Amino acid sequence: MESICVSAPGKLILHGEHAVVYGKVALAASLNLRSFLKLTFTSDDSIEVFLPDIDIHASWKIKELQSLFSSPHFNGDVQSPQEANSDCLQLIRHFLSLSEDTHDTKPLALVAFVYLLGHITQKLSGMKVELRSSLPTGAGLGSSAAFSTCLAAGLLVASGSIKDSRLGWEEKELDLINKWAFQGEKVIHGRPSGIDNSVSTFGGALCFQGGKITPLEKVPKLDMMLVNTKVPRSTKILVAGLRERYEKYPDIYRPVIDSVEAISVKCEETLSHLNDVPNDPAMIQTLRDLIGLNHHHLNFLGVGHKSLDEVCSICTEHGLSAKLTGAGGGGCAFCLITKDDSPRAIASVTESLQKCGYECWRTTVGGHGVKCHDPNEVISQLN
Template identity: 30%
Template sequence: MSVDTSKTARFPAFYKLSVAERVRMIHERGWLSAEDYHALASGEHTLKVSRADKLIENVVGVMGLPVGLGLNFLVNERDYVIPLVVEEPSIVAALSSAAKVVRGTGGFHVESTEPVLIGQVQVVDVPNPVQAKAALLQHKEELLNLANSLHPQMVARGGGAKDIEVQLLARAEGGDMVVLHLLVDTRDAMGANLVNTMCEGVASLVEKLTSGRVFLRILSNLADRALVRARCVIPVDALASKAFTGEDVRDGVILANEFASLDPYRAATHNKGIMNGVDAVALATGNDWRSIEAAAHAYAARGGRYTALTRWYKSASGELVGELDMPMKVGIVGGSLLSNATVGLNLRLLGVKSATELAEIMGAVGLAQNFSALRALSTEGIQQGHMTLHARSVAIAAGAGADIFDAVVDQLVEGGEIKVHKALEIIEGLRHGRAGIIVPADTPVPADGVSAYGKVILLGEHAVVYGSHAIAAPIPLAIHASVKDMPSGGVEMLIARWGVKCHFSRDPARRDSIQKSLGLIFDRLGLIERPMHIEVFPNVPRAMGLGGSAALAVAVVRALDRHFKLGLTDDEVNALAYQCERVAHGSPSGVDNTVATFGKTVLYQRDAAGAKPDIRELKLGGSVPLVIGISGRESLTARTVGNVRSAWMRNPALYEGIFEQIDRLALQGAQALEGHDLQQLGDLMNVCHGLLNALRVSSRELEELVQLARENGALGAKLTGGGGGGSIVALCPENRDRVIAAMRDAGYQAMAVDLG
């Protein structure tokens, strides 16, 4: 098999991302097409009631199940991201953990037999069973030809009926029944209907050959001719942990497996664990998990005693070796698979080209799940491994919001009482303790002068670059910065939350990315030769349209001003931050750095001649309750500003007309804010979003967030900032909690902010 090196199944810290961020990441890494990305991100892939009504009888609704991703899998030297549909906590995490261990030692190696199903034709009232058996075997080619004539397309694909077997089974009241087995290669189809049709089709010929009466004509779910054999080899040093040696873990896994091989009571639970993983893939790919379960358990009892499907043993060189041998008849084509859009999406994500390949992946998943379970049982115990994930389920059931979810889970685990009533107590305590979570936007910058505000633009973005008015307000997502002297080493900066660590070159030409804009600060202040360490603590999300770059520049300037006692005025801080914005964004309006510096809600107009902008502080007539929805998709302001500029240069009259309309909206918005006319303000925001759409700076995620806000009671909603991703702002004097919940349920981040 050729090795696919174009994609990797390794996604470190994937679990820490939001749902929207995870979906975007697997798209950006090449696992999802643009079409599938939009379907998954929007929820369009989910089964609708109207569609479900065509699948089964008496439909009254649709029940959803989570789709998770098994990561780190390396199977037959190829990377796979494996979709898993399962509601039980710990399965996805356990699989990914096991796959990570095995990946580091060469991955899973899986072999399989041909995808053969058995169809059974039962014949009773046979005068001479022995003679009937001989007649059937003698006419094998005739029977196979008849069966294959019913499905010529399957034969053309290399499948079809390949062989027959005949059994004589003794009946309780005496005499034998004759059972004909049709062995049918169904290729990439599950094949149940195909095999049943063949059994029906040969029935009359079977009766003629046996002089008996055909009774049942149906496939068997014991698919013991379609087997997978998965194997992995794990050195003991890959098994070691802080509490256990690799030898201890290896011997524990072997001993636990031996118990299952000897005792049917243990074997039932042992094999159920294997099927936890196998069934999750079967559901995700639209396969009949009930059939796979039946085959697995029947196969486990094939020797007359129910036993384990896996074998774990020590190799001659001391490694832990695991093997799984089980039936696995699955399909990747057919109407039943196409009836659910999620199934098609999952199969494309998995990237399998044949049913055999899918079966081999499922074999690897079964072995991985078994390893993870046995390792947990033989070390810290399975309960500890489940505890955190169970606590997450309890926190969800108790209604913990995203803002306190992790804290609720942590306290549940720490207390050891993982019950819904306890979660409700914790939530109540946290809610009470966080009564001040909605912070007024004009909260003063701390006296130490090393902070800066984020911003939200209520009306006027993009048009403000061309001389129109804009309304911008501070939001309490400050960026804090601190400076420490160093004995040597030049200027270094750490922004851990953004994953940034850099050392500033003294030569501006050798700087890249963030160094280009912030390096200007050290050059202008004459500090580039001073060795120092700057640490930045951002609460403003990066590239989300909330003024993060301007806030960063202001915070760094203020921190340097304080540390080196430079005596900069606010105007000087603002001017220097604006120069940083010019480097970062090309043609900024200056509004972001102004709000980051002064922390006031303002009506802002840039002077076309480059003189000092016109800034008027707005005196709000009352509190303005907002929700900020964060898409998780980065917005690069320089790109969107550049795109608008290119369009304006092609057709200045058209675009200046749009800018003039946005200008009028901003001026009316200032009146609405000072008069506290929230209905008018909401209407203006909605119209402004439409005009920004005309500038083509919105995105699918932003449109969904705007729609969610409006559907759940927002008076107005629009993108804020550069667009192309980033964030939206919604005006929510009522139903704010509902708007936030809807956004979070859709996989986005959301927060409440009060102006005034």
Template identity: 35%
Template sequence: MHVFTRSGVERTSQKFHSTDTSTVKKNKQNKTATPIPSRSHNRRPLPPIRPPSPALPPPQPPLPPILRSRLASPPSASASLPPLAVFRLSPPSRPPHFPTSTAAAPIHHPAASIHHSCARSAGRASTFPSKATRLLHWWPPPNPVAATSGSRPCRQEGFVRSLMEVCAARAPGKIILAGEHAVVHGSAAVAAAIDLYTRCSLCLMPLADDKAAATLELDLKDPGLTFSWPCGRLREVLLTDEAAGAREARPCSPDRLASIARLLEEHEIPEAKIWLSAGLSAFLFLYTSILGCRPGKVTVSSDLPMGSGLGSSAAFCVSMSGVLLTAAGVVTAVGGISGEGMGWELVGKDDLELVNRWAFQGEKIIHGKPSGIDNAVSTFGSMIKFKKGELTNLKSSNPVKMLITDTRVGRNTKALVAGVSERASRHSDAMASVFNAVNSISEEVSSIVELAANDEIAITSKEEKLAELMEMNQGLLQCMGVSHSSIETVLRTTLKFNLVSKLTGAGGGGCVLTLIPTMLSNLVLEKVIAELESHSFRCFKVEVGGQGLQVCQGGCSYFNGDVV
């Protein structure tokens, strides 16, 4: 019997050749299968079974740059350090580098809590998973050999000084759809939030052993200025070290305002930036009233041009109050924002009321006697109708888009308001009719924005009515004497493309609104923007009626000093 291997070489199967012939014939008669020669002698032996290798520990997240810089030069070994918390994820798990001894069990420390649920900057991924509540981990990892039974793991001296509590808040700017100036004389006004924000981030440092070395720092990104105050100097001038009580918004007393002015005099503010003094006063008042004289760093950035009628000062006060009250544990988030996916969370209604009261106190320092409409819109968002101190929330059923043109022309709001009042005193009957007409326009605008439109025809009709009311309101503002040549240039430019515009805010320059119809093509819109920018104006495309104050606790972006 010959058997061919896979290589085609003929060989004789010894085992099959030795089979008895009679047995083979018997098998044929019984129709049984012919025995198949065994090939076990051709198989390679299997490798021995080895126990599975232990799973490699997951990679640890990189140390944030600011912590690396602080750990580069640890302080003296005589510092007394409280126990720290171990890095935890949800569900809790022990870090792979941490000793398994029961003596090395983690102990929670309040100063080590950081909630990493924050956003990412555009195009930059977060190092930490969002929506995860964590505790800051030991860094560098403790030496497992040093942790013996009955002893705690080793850690670097001075590590507590590297800990920080990080949180942030952002508040939107606002536009006034109808009712500027007339609202001061009893007419209704309609204001709305826009998706341009002022953002404040806070790195709240733990109290150092040497309180004289602790500082409070304010970094203003847009002007490119940084201000710093030693905490000891703050305690000396303000005669306080503790917060006055964050749960109750108290006005700034004249004595406290005078003390804050003394602190500002110690800084050489550039003459071109002297207008920052009021904002710095509001910052020092809010910070020391809510958090006392604790060391920390506050970073502020904004999409809003300052002094242009978009509520930049109110957005500053609201976002500042929000981040300080969040750090104080008074304000808490209630949930994420649908579709955002960036870690910003909404705030409950009661907490928003408290933030609004604090922001109003800051606005009083900046403006003297504000109406309260700017900080209310920035806090609560959406659209509101404001009349004689009463706020009515409006629910916009359809998105409204506007083109905001910043004329880059500064103006004096107080002087413009005073000018309207003088004109009203000289022509009381005529101006009363103007104010009544503005009131009717505001009431109709508030009704239109809440009107539901389910198809293109209804949406187009709604936008046409809104455009007509904006055009009438602009004519009445011209009667009040608050227009400007730059505003008229914007009106003429947009009218070439059959678009309606009106000023927003105090007038005399500032910003101008242009309604963007839903059916307007992007090509036409780009032509409008290009022609406006040829006059050295600046344009923003915004959506009206968005969310108000939002907070974010933690996030790796803030370790680098950035603000998302």
């Protein structure tokens, strides 16, 4: 085995962003925009990591890493991932010469790499790890979870903890990948919900509520247009601002959060129905209705942005339906595309959106989770 190739998808929150913070159900689905990781064994005495999408290229002598990993903070059973303790993270930060309070996710990706490497790999040998992604970073599409998932899967295969299975992993192996990917996410984000790594690992669509993740059994593939407004925002500030407003007017906000949950529940029912009766026009209309209604709610909740409203208006003018996805305040929106939408309308929407300076991708949601590839097949994806 000279190299290992794995890929993992990004995610889209269909409904329930923000409501999930209040214990309500959220629906997320995998994107067909994926990250690809190639791990190549070398005869060098170093481990090299190359993350060109975020301008990171680092390498360390195996001896230096062995010395770092000899700390008892790196003890533990690879089959039962432990929570990262702050001492261990501090050791890694020190090793990487990072200041203690950095919240920039780029260097934190390197911390996550070292963390997972130290915990998963029993015996270090020379290797080169390279990751490339078709996912934009910082757009709420789960690029960091796709990274963590690829990394967990790649290192677990490299260490022999799970098999190199191009036919798909078993449930138990996926669970292990997911647990380690979640640890990687925690290193990067502090207190992630676990949605992103779960979608990236299992693919398809899932319900998330109160920390519990339930895969949806019947999910049709849906065509979407993803629109990145490129307006930067802070999830933390958006969540905190809503919390403050909610606490000031609980009787006014609580029912809206309930209504958002009812939208998620209705969407789940509708997806199940569409899986049985593909393209049922009434159900497609329901999906559209739910998207439009939820966007209004997100505006009510104060996490909208005029750029996101502009995206929705342009889509609505052409008979399509769009909503913001993720934290809001900028970032991405998605627009449902169905078989009945005329290519002309879609082209016209795309043109209008691009004229406003927004980035558009056609994508499909509901596809595969983490996958192992023949390294020769995906080499083109990496170059």
